[in-house]
Amino acid sequence: MTGANFLFEADGKKILIDCGLTQGLKVADDINWEVFPYDPKGIDILFVTHSHVDHVGRIPKLIAEGFRGKIYSTRPTRALSLPMLEDTAGILSKNTDLGLDKIYTAENIQLAFSLWQDFDYHQKITITPALEVSLLNAGHILGSAMVEFVYNGKKILFTGDLGNSPSPILPDTEKVTDIDYLVMESVYGDRNHESRNERRKFLEETIEDNYKRKGTLVIPTFSLERSQELLFELNTLVEGNRIPPMPIFFDSPLAIRLTEIFKQFKNYLNENAQKAMRSDKYLFDFPGLHSTLKSEESKMIGNVPNPKIVIAGSGMSTGGRIVHHERHFLPDANNTILLTGYQAVGSPGRLIQEGIKTVHISGEDVTVRAHVVTILGYSGHKDSDGLLNFVADTQDSLKKVFVVMGEPKSSMFLVQKLRDNLGIDASAPEQGSSVSFVC
Numbered sequence: 001m002t003g004a005n006f007l008f009e010a011d012g013k014k015i016l017i018d019c020g021l022t023q024g025l026k027v028a029d030d031i032n033w034e035v036f037p038y039d040p041k042g043i044d045i046l047f048v049t050h051s052h053v054d055h056v057g058r059i060p061k062l063i064a065e066g067f068r069g070k071i072y073s074t075r076p077t078r079a080l081s082l083p084m085l086e087d088t089a090g091i092l093s094k095n096t097d098l099g100l101d102k103i104y105t106a107e108n109i110q111l112a113f114s115l116w117q118d119f120d121y122h123q124k125i126t127i128t129p130a131l132e133v134s135l136l137n138a139g140h141i142l143g144s145a146m147v148e149f150v151y152n153g154k155k156i157l158f159t160g161d162l163g164n165s166p167s168p169i170l171p172d173t174e175k176v177t178d179i180d181y182l183v184m185e186s187v188y189g190d191r192n193h194e195s196r197n198e199r200r201k202f203l204e205e206t207i208e209d210n211y212k213r214k215g216t217l218v219i220p221t222f223s224l225e226r227s228q229e230l231l232f233e234l235n236t237l238v239e240g241n242r243i244p245p246m247p248i249f250f251d252s253p254l255a256i257r258l259t260e261i262f263k264q265f266k267n268y269l270n271e272n273a274q275k276a277m278r279s280d281k282y283l284f285d286f287p288g289l290h291s292t293l294k295s296e297e298s299k300m301i302g303n304v305p306n307p308k309i310v311i312a313g314s315g316m317s318t319g320g321r322i323v324h325h326e327r328h329f330l331p332d333a334n335n336t337i338l339l340t341g342y343q344a345v346g347s348p349g350r351l352i353q354e355g356i357k358t359v360h361i362s363g364e365d366v367t368v369r370a371h372v373v374t375i376l377g378y379s380g381h382k383d384s385d386g387l388l389n390f391v392a393d394t395q396d397s398l399k400k401v402f403v404v405m406g407e408p409k410s411s412m413f414l415v416q417k418l419r420d421n422l423g424i425d426a427s428a429p430e431q432g433s434s435v436s437f438v439c
């Protein structure tokens, strides 16, 4: 995932949209530590679209290099960003070779939050008399927003990441209209997902198959949003007696902490989830669910008799508690590994998905005999058709679309699709390039 970081200048103001970490095979890819192509001291405002690390992960670096402007986001984004940044700092501050221990400090994180103000969706934020900003619901993760600038009557929209609506728990991405210039993500610009009904059915079947084999179902998952979506789906399956009773371990301290924040921001969930919450107070909690905070508890899971389910991070099996579960469970043909999210090229998760028989996980070779199942429908991003439909809603007013935040193949495919299907002027600008237009 490429770290999002855009600079928007209007009316003498320098405004950033997101300040994320690029997350490839290594957590600390060198590209993250290059100097910013602007002076952080001269930035007035940083808008944060959402709390994924590829959108917030370099905020401590921005602070370390002198940024003292304002940080603006929605309320849930501010709340979720704290555990996300603390978790990132916990990993990166161990890297003294690159001097990251001096950047990812508690002081820098604290300073960032002292500059951070939160807003409701649609609240008008006046920057100058000619420049006004609103945060619109992107439907990607809890609190995720698109940033809409209105400058002298012209609208420029940065999408951040766009949700794969309908989500089990979030409201749909807002329709946008009258946009003049659009800067949009393209993570799934060249692919379509399975539908929502198929994904829940597929999840149910995978759980049942694993139950019949008396195995352990291992689900590597991203801590933010995917974990809570899965808990919601499992809650529905358990409470509806759709799957046989069995222990389900939620084995990620970060995901457990984030789930508590989801409970605080119930009114940001979709109507369906809010309705479910009225009849079932504990939407992310159900019989058989064990949240294991302590590492001793995590290590005991291997001794619990099958069948059972283990949900743990990280989502691409590059670190976290999933690593010891995979070493333990992957060699057994009765077990299942279920992949529900994007797996970066070369990551252990991607290699397992592609059918590798021996995978190198955290310094150890592990034989894969377990069943490997992928459900793509749980992606948090709009697919290719979803992105096209999003643009189509505002195609009449659009002067230009800038396609960003995807692998080149994906961005170029979407550019071509926008040109061919909608007749829109679209391009995929290279990293570091800039564009000016007169408003």
Ligand SMILES: [Zn+2]
Pocket: 050, 052, 140, 161
């Ligand atoms: Zn995201």
